[in-house]
Amino acid sequence: MAPVLLSLLLLLGAAVPEETQAGPYSLSFLYTGLSRPSKGFPSFQATAYLNDQPFFHYDSEGRKAEPLGPWSQVEGMEDWEKESELQKAREDIFMVTLKDIMDHYKDAEGSHTFQGMFGCELRRNKSSGAFWRYAYDGQDFIEFNKEIPAWVALDPAALNTKQKWEAEEVYVQQAKAYLEEECPGMLQRYLEYSRTHLDRQVSPSVSVTSHVAPGKTRTLKCLAYDFYPRGIRLHWTQPGNVQETESGGDVLPNGNGSYQSWVVVGVPAQDRAPHSCHVEHSSLAQPLTIPWDARQEARAEGNVGAQAQ
Template identity: 65%
Template sequence: MVPILLSLPLLLGPAVPHEAQAGRYSLTYLYTGLSRPGEGYPWLQGTVFLNDQAFFHYDSESGKAEPLGPWRHIQGMNDWEKESQLQKFRESIYLETLQDIMAYYNDSNGSHILQERLGCELQNNGSSGAFWKSAYDGKDFIEFNKEISTWVPLDPAAWNTKKKWEPYVQNAKAYLEKECPGILQRYLNYSRHILDRQDPPSVAVTSRTTPGEKSILRCQVYGFYPQGIGLHWTRDSEVQESKSGGDVLPSGGGTYLSSVLLEVPPQDRHHYSCHVEHSALAQPLSVPWDSRQDTGAGDTGGTQSQ
């Protein structure tokens, strides 16, 4: 039987695609198992994503797969009782795998983590992709190469795991190439209106300075979806290298926020603007910074929404 799906650290690659491109969808299972969980924490838990949106959650304490976010209100999309039974079955396989690894290292009493990222992608042109990779204690452990249909060990203990899983390699390949895309397609019948939505960003330009020091310009964009966004400062229409920022973070409610900072010399009278590009905008947005507002310590600026 093929191994259980589990969660993922950054070393496994992005948890979910950074940008949901038009016509591209993904189903991603992320699980984490702890050999010695703390009090009140389940030893196994995971979240399943459609694109970058959390779709359902499972943990070993409740033993239930439960829909999240807008999917809580969609009827008929999934048989959650059957899904819970499937997750429980995978949980038992996962526990066996974790115990096998600990036995290999002769450390049955230690505190260890086994994580896994597994899933597939679909595009409107019919092509698909798949991924299956795990890590043990923060290091790459094993991954499936579907091109040559084999498990690739990335850790000494993974050779034993490969030997145990190899008889079922065609099951893993069939899951990644057929079953997973089929499940994703079925989910999309209920979810395209959620995943294809476009929320334009709101933009706030502020500045902070003290006498004799440089001004720090801050451009924050928030409330946008999907995740992909272009954000930078310009001076007289020329792109400037930002001091810091640029990371895109969840802001709650299924939207995102980001910001960039720029240092400018005191009494600088060039024209600075925050330039924003996003798929929900009909055209790029440019929000100017007015240096006349920056007359002392504190935050000044304005906000623009689309």
């Protein structure tokens, strides 16, 4: 996935827990086209997201839009045959654009990737944001500015694409109307079936562990897992002092609709001072503080050594 579009998707997910159950909510589509697909990777695929949750997928092999996760059990949310036809039409346009870019750069050799992401957001039941942008081989290519309105070329080859997409004024107005009217309307309709799932709050499970490599410092790790929504804050503390973490802080999907995150800090191997992991999440009435007990761990290590003898 191109970094520029992956970053946007993660930002959309991170925004979810910042408000109450009035939102924000987002609907976004991520498209990926490959000039030389390999086994197991279709030449074109599209995934739609409600907030940070994938809710349907389409690709050039199956050529069917199919609901994912809990949405596969929902009746009447979408006409999936009609959605499949729409995605087929978008696939054709998308792959023609990829070929046009490759022709411009004479990039027939090698493997190339074209990606697009577009969508909208509702905050307190009002449209508050929309975006539509593309990337070629991981670099910004073209984006739609609905205020002008116009396509803005971010790459030399995108000037050709801009000219093609603006050949008729109606195409520009249709893009603007999609972002400002059609997309928010779809999102409102989807929320009738999805609000309970998107608004759920699942508290994190937290574990604190340590490891000492020979001749090195002690590594303390705090792992939070199985939580939803995505936003979480973790840090290590000593009394009255927030410790500088060495790694971690990323939030990753578990594969079951929940998330995990961790932070790691290094301390001297002989350090017996109190250290605690501080956890903040929207599902918690108050932050969690999970202590690392050096003395208890030392006793456990001693018991293991005695048993080994």
